[in-house]
Amino acid sequence: MEPESNDQQIKELQRQVKYYRDLSDEVAGQNIRSDSQISLLKRKLTQKENGFTILSALHDSFGQQIFEEDFIVNTLLLINTTLKMDKTVVVWKAPGKNHVFQTRFHMGFEKSEVEKIMPVEIDFFEAEEKIVRPFIKNKMSPPSHIAEELQSKLLIPFFISVPIRMRSEIIAWMITGREKEAWPFYPILDEGDLDTLVSISGFLEAGLSNASLYNSLEKANEELESYNQELEKRVAERTKDLRKKNRELTFEKKRSEDLLLNILPEETAEELKKYGFAKAKLQENATVMFTDFVNFTKFSSSISSEELVAELDHCFRNFDTITTKYRLEKIKTIGDAHMSACGVTGDGGDASDVIRAGLEMRDFVEKYALEKPEHLRPYFKIRVGINTGPVVSGVVGLKKFSFDIWGDTVNTADRIQSGSIAGKVNVSESTYLLTKDLFEFENRGKIAAKNKGEIQMYFVERKVN
Structure with a gap:
């Protein structure tokens, strides 16, 4: 009976070892999933924080930069630095061509690349339909004619493309992206990035279409307040910084009024404001x-x-x-x-x-x-x-x-x-x-x-x- 008892003890020990090994694997898997969820959450929070930063910066510069070129160029610089994009380009609707666009503004390109992208023409058409919605080209995107054309002509491997409208008509496209996509140093472009850039394109549209400086400032203030309210719900610790931005807005509005009085007679400035x-x-x-x-x-x-x-x-x-x-x-x-x-x-x-x-x-x-x-x-x-x-x-x-x-x-x-x-x-x-x-x-x-x-x-x- 003693050998049989030893065999039973060995089997029991083997069963316990297998149980604890399986339990260890399950705990490790749960930890990995938890780490992945935390990493994804941090990524989303970083996207929202970067989006708020660039929108706040755009808002602060809105009252100072009343010239189209200055406003767009500074916006491209903010996109590249704050959102960590490698290249950004704005293609403008070509005169006399319904859906063909030409390079007009660019940021992040080498001199030799600029010579290649400036003369190009992009036809925003896919499957015999005019493209009107923003879209992403990343590692997981399905093949498309327009994405391949943008990659080839604008020298940006992975990108987000958003339209810029004036009076409901698309007058330009902004394309911004990265040379690589490899987590975690080069995160894949996703819907969060797209939402931020759609918001930025809204600022560009306002800057191009508003009839006067003061209407533009009021619109920007309303948009920023909307973004602030949304951000306060998700990131409570940003409340103090939000109040600071609002004080800066008031200061910038006062500066813009002083600037107007510096370039126009007081009588004319008052009539313009009224x-x-x-x-x-x-x-x-x-x-x-x-x-x-x-x-x-x-x-x-x-x-x-x-x-x-x-x-x-x-x-x-x-x-x-x-x-x-x-x-x-x-x-x-x-x-x-x-x-x-x-x-x-x-x-x-x-x-x-x-x-x-x-x-x-x-x-x-x-x-x-x-x-x-x-x-x-x-x-x-x-x-x-x-x-x-x-x-x-x-x-x-x-x-x-x-x-x-x-x-x-x-x-x-x-x-x-x-x-x-x-x-x-x-x-x-x-x-x-x-x-x-x-x-x-x-x-x-x-x-x-x-x-x-x-x-x-x-x-x-x-x-x-």
């Missing part, structure tokens, strides 16, 4: 002044571009100070020419203030010339031309708001400047008649002016004591 547009107005008695540097073309060829811009910036900064002093409205600069005026808004100086400003600008340039080497002094002389008459003032267009004035008075003022000589303030008869008791003038008689025939002109000598 109605979303500003009507052009006829100003019956405006005085327009042009200044222009003598021999500017020759001077520009004698120094570097950086030095030239620095010199112009120094002079125009002082000109702006002078126009502010005499309550003139700076209109614009064109190359080396500076244009300002009075009487184009509800408040400002008169014709005599414009002449005083012109004399002071001339005196500043002559004094500044003495600081320069002898061979450069001849270039630091300006001609000044002033004319008085009716103009139309206002803001035109929907983008890049710029206050301007139009009319024959403006063209004549430019001709008066061209008819002046270095170091002289030259005025028309209309300006002379308004200020003849305040200054001493030299009657030059009628001077030929391009496309204007002969114009009566006067040099301003000095103020009457």
